[in-house]
Amino acid sequence: MLTDMDISSRASLKNITELGTDLGLLPEEMMLFGHTKAKVELSVLQRLAGQRKGKLIIVTAVTPTPHGEGKTVTSIGLTQSLNAIGQKACACIRQPSMGPVFGVKGGAAGGGYAQVVPMQEMNLHLTGDIHAVSSAHNLGAAAIAARLFHEARLGKAEFEAQSGQAFLAIDPKEIRWHRVVDHNDRSLRQIQVGLGDNNGPEYGSSFDITAASELMAILALSHDLADLRARIGRLVLALNTQGQVITADDLGVAGAMTAIMADAIKPTLMQTLNGSPCLIHSGPFANIAHGNSSIIADDIALRLADFVVTEGGFGSDMGFEKFCNIKVRQSGQAPAAAVLVTTLKALKANSGLVSEADSNVSNIHVPNISATNSNALDKARLEAGFANLNWHINNVARYGVPVVVAINRFATDSDAELQWLTEAVNASAAFGCEISDAFSQGEAGAIALAQTVVRAAETKSQFKLLYPDEASLEAKLSTLAEVGYGAKGVSLSIEAKQQAQQLTALGYGHLPLCMAKTPLSISHDPSLKGVPKDFVVPVRELVLHAGAGFITALVGNVMTMPGLGLKPGYLKIDIDAKGEIVGLG
Amino acid sequence: MLTDMDISSRASLKNITELGTDLGLLPEEMMLFGHTKAKVELSVLQRLAGQRKGKLIIVTAVTPTPHGEGKTVTSIGLTQSLNAIGQKACACIRQPSMGPVFGVKGGAAGGGYAQVVPMQEMNLHLTGDIHAVSSAHNLGAAAIAARLFHEARLGKAEFEAQSGQAFLAIDPKEIRWHRVVDHNDRSLRQIQVGLGDNNGPEYGSSFDITAASELMAILALSHDLADLRARIGRLVLALNTQGQVITADDLGVAGAMTAIMADAIKPTLMQTLNGSPCLIHSGPFANIAHGNSSIIADDIALRLADFVVTEGGFGSDMGFEKFCNIKVRQSGQAPAAAVLVTTLKALKANSGLVSEADSNVSNIHVPNISATNSNALDKARLEAGFANLNWHINNVARYGVPVVVAINRFATDSDAELQWLTEAVNASAAFGCEISDAFSQGEAGAIALAQTVVRAAETKSQFKLLYPDEASLEAKLSTLAEVGYGAKGVSLSIEAKQQAQQLTALGYGHLPLCMAKTPLSISHDPSLKGVPKDFVVPVRELVLHAGAGFITALVGNVMTMPGLGLKPGYLKIDIDAKGEIVGLG
Structure with missing residues (x-):
């Protein structure tokens, strides 16, 4: 079987300028980055301000399991199949964090025949946005440390006289802005900085992975560069000794932080394996942040395409809820339909009837269905797992959004179980249920899903937020x-x-x-x-x-800096004799 | 007077693909990054392997002073003027570190009418190479920390059984590879990492600025991607408890570190204000490293141009010495001539006859020459300062390289003193002496310098290293x-x-x-x-x-992580109402 990387490297790619032109961009609205990527200039938003907008489809999932449900595969596959059935579709997805690429797994550009290509471009630097976020974030941290140093060294009167800036009296115990790096490095979770002579004051600090930076959430939620600048200016970096907030504007560093991110605000255009357009932009965590791609990317894509497919992080209780209550609240752009991804394995792993050890085994069918009895149903687990799926169906429906369940098929899935599940979903509040073979068959694998999504999006959805702004x-x-x-x-x-x-x-x-x-x-x-x-x-x-x-x-402990495991992904990554990167997935 | 940034933003730029084509690159050898930058594919080296090579000119300087001697201005200016007199010339310079851009000064892309443009592209991310070096470096650090963690957690037998990797027994007190960030942040000079539960072991660490990473020196000295991979594999990251070296290959992280730098090895083509080509690549420090741009950039440029102008960091005792004894030793590419940059201010500041307080004053003419007596000579300081210049002339000549002194003229310079200095240089071992007005006049300002450099490069230089490999x-x-x-x-x-x-x-x-x-x-x-x-x-x-x-x-204390001063450069940097970056220089 071909790896994701094999499939990616054998793909024949469209010229990215032609791809963008087909989507409706002008050549001068594309800033090329190599042969396969282009940043989209925000001037397109002015040009198309009066344009009617396409329909936004949000892809979410059941409660995530160690097996992977294939939300990105389904998002890419659905986009490919929408284009295959004659709709003009564009995907809008997050940029993967580089840290986990070297940690857990190979990559995060989809998989199989539903990938963004070239996957190594997507998984490594892309067009440098995450680097820009890291750099802007760490400039803020350096500015705090330098201000602490000079204020402590000189005292109020001398500091103000010599620097011409107001004395801020930052409390080193109340620093709210630490550092980020786009790697999995647990040794940086808790550190002490400012040690040694003349480097102080000493204080406790930490590194998060860059995806956890508030700047990443800001990048995803900004409407334009001026909005980015204003939001960065409002960032609370520390408290002073009186307990009052010190913002990035107070430190005079917000302009420079914005300057570092001036190109990062432009989404990156790439393509999927069948040449469907894909905008990649921002990558906020779905736990401490809202876990969706950017408002700007959605906005551009919606003015150019009939259907825009985006995805929320984790299950519908997390990424979808935040997509609605945070992103839609700020963007005003409600989804026309939702796709809820599940797998048979996820169903069983979420049943509560699998031991923790078993739930980590890659094939959790084995203890229940023997190869000689392929029609048997693992009924207890299916039913208990369906309860979880059904909860997510109702959760999405609660927002007034029609929901299509996509069962992402694995090669080992039993047809009898797939049939059981389809029937169960069809009896639920879901708009419909389709099996997706996007992973193994590419655009041909999600035609039925695409058709059902189009129908769902034609219904009159009545989006509603879960709570109003004015609630306490x-x-x-x-x-x-x-x-x-x-x-x-x-x-x-x-x-x-x-x-x-x-x-x-x-x-x-x-x-x-x-x-x-x-x-x-x-x-x-x-x-x-x-x-x-x-x-x-x-x-x-x-x-x-x-x-x-x-x-x-x-709520509970949320990890904002992953660690590297015993067999980190980097062990397999190298360059080959031809100078190509290998081992990414 | 216009700022550097004003001049840069008013420049009318050549199309970068056309500029590269004029230089002799094929369109497929250029990987565009936006509208004004292109990475050059290394395949050009195979295509031009049999090509005759142009002449390499190395720009160096007297002992540096707080006034700035204008080595980059002179390098860019000379390249512009060489092209103006009909020679095909290309500059090869280092990528400026972003940290100092936000710290000390606006930018490092030359200045006045001798700049690489757009200067904000040059001074900020360029094409992401410094970010790639930071990321590759910090992956190595994360790999050490993770290995320490898992080996300590499991012990030898369990670690080897579970991970399938050899137990390395890294000594936490003998870690030789710490972290880097491209900012000036003194609070990170000395830190303690691995604090808190389950993040250990705890050990002392530090951050250098990225320019100080050995990976930056490697980038500058590699001949191709395979050489980069081999050098990264040899990196000594730590010692084990027996005192033996642990390399990046021992940790299994060298391939992934190289993959992160796979694009960084390609130099970036930009242009100067008069449309001369400029390759920008790598940025090693000139104290703990060798302070020159890359062998690869020189190699590409020498096959395409008649003259390639590059510069060494600091004075001739530093950057030029290392250019010869480290870079030329590894590249085999000797310079045809050297340009030694001085200014009248530098001469006086190096005389030893200026108090430290005075030497920081921007106009050190004032105490000596009144406006009413513009023919007076500050003779004592000129003569003592000339001794320093003459030492540098002889130092360059010692390597068998003809040396042209370039006096970088400042608006406040006295004609009488300029004349005195020219005569003194002409009586020295220098090949010639010319005044450069590249800063104020661009290509017209260094015509005489260009002509003299061409003549110097035509002499039969006999380059020799200072010491042989086999000396102890x-x-x-x-x-x-x-x-x-x-x-x-x-x-x-x-x-x-x-x-x-x-x-x-x-x-x-x-x-x-x-x-x-x-x-x-x-x-x-x-x-x-x-x-x-x-x-x-x-x-x-x-x-x-x-x-x-x-x-x-x-030798003495060498700073590998600068700090931010009282009035850091970032205070002035912002984006304006049109979304343009302002305040960079």
Whole structure:
């Protein structure tokens, strides 16, 4: 069997300028980066301001499992098949983080015959946006450290006299802006900086992976460069010794941070294996941030295509919920339909009837269905797993969005089980259910899915947010827990309660909440599988993201810097005798 | 007066593909990055393998001063003027580090009417090479930390059984590979990493600015991608508990580090203000590394142009010496002539007759020459300063290279003093002396310089290295100190002596030395101005750079991570209402 990389490297690619021209871009609106990538100039938005907009399709999934549900494969495959049936379709997806490419797995550009190509361009630097985010972020951190150093060295009067800048009195214990790097490096999770002579003051710091930077969320949520500049200016970098916020504008570093990101705000055009256009832009985490591609990329694509396919991170309780309550709230662009991806394996792994050890085994059919009895059903697990799927169907429907279930078929799937599942979905609130073979068959593999999605998008959807801006922060948290997850309620720590009051008093009470919880359960507890009940969501802390425009609610421990495993992905990566990169996937 | 940025943004640029075609590149050998930059594919080297090569001109300078001597301005200006007089000329210069752009000054793309344009492209991300070096470097650091973590967690038997990799027993106190970031951030000079639960082991680490990464020196010295891969494989990342070296190949991370740099090995083509071609590539420091642009860029340019102008960092005791003894030793490409840049201000600042406070004043003419007596000579300082210049003239001549002195004229310079200096140079061992007005007049300002350089390059130069490979490390150090700087001798610390023995025993005795000393004096002591005598150069430590292929001798404290000053450059940088970056220079 061919690897993803083999398939990618054998693909014959369209000229990227021609691809962009076919999509409706002018040559001067494309800034080439090599032969296979072009950044799209934002001037296109002015040119097409009056244009009617296409339909936005959001791809989401059941509760994620270690097997991978294939959300990106389905998004790419659906885009390919929409074009194959004569619709003009464009995918809008996130840029993969480079860290995990060298860590867990080979790549994140889809897979099989539903890929963005060349996959090594997509998986490595792309057009440098993540590097720009890292650099802008770390300039902010360097600015704080330098200001601390000079203010401590000179004292207020001398500092102000010599520097011509106001004394900020930053509290080294209240620094809210640390560092980022686009690698998995657990040794940087907690560090002490400013050691040694004349490098101080010493303070505790940390590195997150770049995808966790608030700048990445800002990149995804900005409407244009001026909006990016304004949001960066509002970033809260630290508190002063009086407890007042110090912003990037206070430090005078917001302009330079924006300058570093001036090209990063332009989405990158690439293509899928069948030559469908794909805009790749931003890559915010789906736990501490909202986990969707950018408003700008969607906006450009919607003015050029009939259908724009985008995806939310993790399950519908996470990426889809945030897509709605954070991104759509800021963009005003509601989806016309949703695709909910599941697999038979995911169903069983989410059943709660698989031991943790078994759920990590790649083929969890084996203990239940023997090769000699291919018509047998693993009924107990299917039914319990379907409850999880059905919860996600209803969760999407709650937002007034028609939902099509896509069963991403694996080669080992049993036809009898696929049939059982299709029937179960067809009896649910879902608009429809289709099996997708996009991975193994490319554009031919998701024709039925594409057709059903087109029909779903033609229904009159009535999008609604889960909560209004004007609800109190505590009320929003209750709604998210009770309606969003089916919890009995929410409990705020004393700290979180105080923060809710403070943030409201400071005028941030209107912001939406971004729930930083485990993706591995609909609840806050990763051990609760299926459809958890009778749980209370504990909110530990509220963190203001004034630039991104949301407040993150920390529920449990959320990892913002992954580590490298025992057999990291980099072991296989090299260049071959021809100078080509090998081992990426 | 127009700023550098004003001049840059008003320039009318040639189409970069046409510029490359005029230089002799095929369209398929250029990988466009936006509208003004193109990476050059290394396949051009095979195509032109049999081509005759042009002449290499190395630009160096007197001992650097706070006023700036204008080495890059002169390099760009000379290239422009060579083209203006009908020679086919190309500049090969280093990529500026982004950190200092936000720190000290606006930019490093030349200045006035001798600039690489657009200067903001040159000064910010360019084509991402520095980001790639940072990323590759930090992947190596993450790999060490992860290996330490897993080996400590599992112990030898379990680690080997579970991972299928050999137990390396890295000594956390002997890690030789830390982190880099392309910012000025003194708080990262000395840090402690691996703090907190389950992130360990804890160890002392540090961040250098990316220009100080050995990978940057490797990028500059590699002959092709296979050579880059081999050099990265040889990198010494740590010692094990037995004191044996652990390389990047031992860790299995060299292939992935190379993959990250697979595009960075391709030089970037830009243009100067008069449309002369300029290859920009790599940016190694000139203290702990060799401070020159890349062998690959020179090699490409020499096959396409009659004259290739490149520059060495700092004064001739630093960048030029290393250009000869490290780069030419590895490339085999000797220079046909050298240009030695000086200014009247530099002469006086190097005289030893200016107080330290005065030497930082922008106009050090004032105390000596009144506006009413413009023919007066500041003779004592001129003569003492000329001794420094004359030392550099003789230093270059020592390598058998004809040297042309370029006096970079400032608006406030006195004609009488310029005349005095020209006569003094003409009586020296220099091939010639010309005044350059490249800053204020562009291509018209360095015509005479270009003509004299052409004549100098026509002389039969007889390049010779300062020391042979087979000299012992201690003999090389003595030669560098005594012949290279005019010292009485060299004194090695006990540690350095042991290291010299160890490195020789390990088979590294044939490598050239890279002297990491202050650039602010010909000696090791920045307070010794003019032509220091009777000093002994103290060598504290020898550091093997097995990948770059040299041994760095640490003489005094060399800063590998700058800090941000009281009024950092970023304060002025922003985007304007049109979305253009402003305040870069």
